[in-house]
Amino acid sequence: MSRCSIARARLCPRRCPGPKRRTISNRSGLRLIAPAWPHFDDVLSRYAAAKAFASWSLYLGDGVAAAAETARIAAAVLRIECARQCRVFGRPLDRELLSNAIEQSDLLLVHYADPETLARPEAGPNNTA
Secondary structure, three states, rough: OHHHHHHHHHHOOOOOOOOOOOOHHHHHHHHHHHHOOOHHHHHHHHHHHHHHHOOOOHHHHHHOOOOOOOHHHHHHHHHHHHHHHOOOOOOOHHHHHHHHHHHHHHHHHHHHHHHHHOOOOOOOOOOOO
């Protein structure tokens, strides 16, 4: 089972169908997003800040630590979604694909994921148990 599948299983309650996802190979995803990733540092930093500061994790979890872990999870989900967008559209990461990836990441994290599960420290991407 991939880390993405494990994280999704922990974050989404059984009742939510979630978006359909195709398998993404790390090589093809990284090849398509890596060259453009540094050009979007400002957008990526603001996205992570928004996930940390406008997060239910501050209240449902262990305060700042939970919000920081939520931001790390959001960054991981965004990277995966960027790779998926690049693969689906068959082109390197650009502004439009990043915008689509942010929209899909928020759909998963805000609407499909269970906020109480997301706020727990063991939900993070570094935990594979």
